[in-house]
Amino acid sequence: MADGRELIHYDDTEPWLSGERVRDAVDHRPLPPAEETVRGGSQVRFDPLTGDWIAMASHRNDRTLMPPPDQDPLAPTVPGGFPTEIADSSYDVVAFENRFPSFSNRIGGEAGFLDGEELWPTMPAAGRCEVVCFTSDTHGSFATLSPTRARTVLEAWIDRTEEIGATEGVEQVFVFENRGAEIGVTLPHPHGQVYGYPYVTPKTQTMLRRAREHREATGRNLFRDVLDAERRAGDRVVFETEHFTAYVPAAARWPVEVHLAPHRDVPDLPALTDAERADLVGAYLDLLGRLDRYYPDEHPLPYIAGWFQAPVREGRDEFRLHLQVFSVLRGPGKVKFLAGSESAMAAWINDTTPEKVAARLREVSR
Incomplete structure (x- = not known):
């Protein structure tokens, strides 16, 4: 991607499945390096009253919220149209690093103590957060996928679980989907996420x-x-x-x-x-x-x-x-x-x- 983030295609249709064609789209967006977007934006702090680790992710407050249909960042990028997160003009299933991650090994920082108090240990918000797009179709849901496409998504989840689980600092991998405005979804495009936490969740x-x-x-x-x-x-x-x-x-x-x-x-x-x-x-x-x-x-x-x-x-x-x-x-x-x-x-x-x-x-x- 233009800012250095990784994007992975999982294809189940031709001509991509057989390798007859190779994906060679280029992301031309003028984005700053991903390290600049997240630098200093996240820290994990310990709550001594519950024993929980709490992530502070201030840079996520600027993430995209319910854009108009013609500016869907998870749609394919069509010639002359809005440049999205996926440079290709079509895709089957994709996974990519979240532009506004709660956890990322790009964030940096060191373990320490907030205000020098041993009550409040801190550590870098290391890990990995990815978005998984189930389909290039901007409508529908996982329930409306074909069995073939649903299997492709499942294989993507499995692959990401293995890859993210092997990432330095990751202690647990969580595959999930938020669906519906009542839940607080910020993008209606059918998609889910994968989190690699730097701790075992509460x-x-x-x-x-x-x-x-x-x-x-x-x-x-x-x-x-x-x-x-x-x-x-x-x-x-x-x-x-x-x-x-x-x-x-x-x-x-x-x-x-x-x-x-x-x-x-x-x-x-x-x-x-x-x-x-x-x-x-x-x-x-x-x-x-x-x-x-x-x-x-x-x-x-x-x-x-x-x-x-x-x-x-x-x-x-x-x-x-x-x-x-x-x-x-x-x-x-x-x-x-x-x-x-x-x-x-x-x-x-x-x-x-x-x-x-x-x-x-x-x-x-x-």
């Missing part, structure tokens, strides 16, 4: 602690026991395939929340076999389709979908790959705001029951 730390406690008490894997218990109960199971089960967790926090877990114990996406990957494509498209049909008016459901994978080094024998997808929409046009109890105390109150949600998701099968 939620993962909590799950790992619980998994270790469960192992000490029972000798078993907590994630496996949860999946087996949900399958035995059955009333919160949405559907099962040969290799995956989708279910609403017994203690769901969100108005609509579904987990999708493999039947085999695997730590991350790269560990899936070819048969499991093929099965996952159909299962994930099925699940997202049901979510879009969840409300009677078929209002496309805003959601966050995140793949929880084992950290790069820590707890790989305890953690288990699974998807968590949830929505803040508690009814058509009704957003569940995280008010006092949830935001201040992390004490969750759900406005429905997991059993009702699962029943509705079974009803809207096609």
Whole structure:
């Protein structure tokens, strides 16, 4: 890219797939070097009251927000048109370094203490943040992708998980998608992101602690026991395939929340076999389709979908790959705001029951 960032193509159509043609587009935008854009913009600070690391990313306040359709930065660059992040006039799937990353090895800096106080350790916001564009089409969503294209995206996620996981300083890789204005999406183009964190995230730390406690008490894997218990109960199971089960967790926090877990114990996406990957494509498209049909008016459901994978080094024998997808929409046009109890105390109150949600998701099968 013009500022030195990396862009990777994942092609599934001709003439690119066979190599008959080679991508040779040039990014002519007058951008400053990526190091200048992010330099001094991020730092990670330790919260002594919770034990969490918090990223301060001031340069992200200038990122693009809901541009007009003819200035979509994730669209292909057409001759004479708006120069986008992808210089080619067409593409299948692409991944590229985020122009406004929360974490980047380009940011620089050293570990230390804020104001010289040992209470507040700091470290560079090292790592990697990438954008993954599912399609060059500016409309639609992951749910509207063909199975072939969905498989290409899955393979891109797997490749990026492996590459980013091998990046210096990265401790955990998180593949996720934000969809819908209610979620806070800044670009409507169908896309997701991949974060390489310089620490193990707080939620993962909590799950790992619980998994270790469960192992000490029972000798078993907590994630496996949860999946087996949900399958035995059955009333919160949405559907099962040969290799995956989708279910609403017994203690769901969100108005609509579904987990999708493999039947085999695997730590991350790269560990899936070819048969499991093929099965996952159909299962994930099925699940997202049901979510879009969840409300009677078929209002496309805003959601966050995140793949929880084992950290790069820590707890790989305890953690288990699974998807968590949830929505803040508690009814058509009704957003569940995280008010006092949830935001201040992390004490969750759900406005429905997991059993009702699962029943509705079974009803809207096609």
